[in-house]
Amino acid sequence: MYKKILVPLEGTENDKIVLEHVRRMAKQSAAALVLIQLHRVVKEHDPGMREIQMEIGSPGYFKKEKAEAYLAELEQSFRKDGIKISKEFIVTNEPEADTIVKYGEDKGCDLVALTNQHRTGLGRWFFLNIEEKVKRRSSMPVLLVAGPKDKEKS
Numbered sequence: 001m002y003k004k005i006l007v008p009l010e011g012t013e014n015d016k017i018v019l020e021h022v023r024r025m026a027k028q029s030a031a032a033l034v035l036i037q038l039h040r041v042v043k044e045h046d047p048g049m050r051e052i053q054m055e056i057g058s059p060g061y062f063k064k065e066k067a068e069a070y071l072a073e074l075e076q077s078f079r080k081d082g083i084k085i086s087k088e089f090i091v092t093n094e095p096e097a098d099t100i101v102k103y104g105e106d107k108g109c110d111l112v113a114l115t116n117q118h119r120t121g122l123g124r125w126f127f128l129n130i131e132e133k134v135k136r137r138s139s140m141p142v143l144l145v146a147g148p149k150d151k152e153k154s
Helices: 014-029 059-080 096-106 121-126 130-137
Strands: 004-009 032-040 085-092 111-116 142-146
Touching: 004 014, 004 059, 004 096, 014 032, 014 059, 014 111, 014 142, 032 059, 032 096, 059 085, 085 096, 096 111, 096 130, 111 130, 130 142
Parallel strands: 004 032, 004 111, 032 085, 111 142
Antiparallel strands: none
């Protein structure tokens, strides 16, 4: 059914939820997985700030190192199951949702799979989540896998 599934990751425990689903889907349909992790560099008035935020020793640099190790570990795990995989750490100054949608379309993905973050009421109003934005902007189907619910509210 699907040939190439885009899976944007956060590098958190939430990733396990969506990765379980896409692993099964990829095995059943022989789909390739495209794993990405984003680092958004906020535009500053100083044109050199984008580069400075990724220089050696910066928080962006350490995030990239951590993400690349995480993606390499996932790649090994999926390859052991015979699943075709590509991975990339993306530095962008565009909004995350826009970057995800554009990347998926440019790479010929036919599904985006994300963990759905549970927000209610005011949280949803103030922080329209990335998953909702991807769903609204994408021409590709979007699979939202239920994430962990807020334990305090259950």
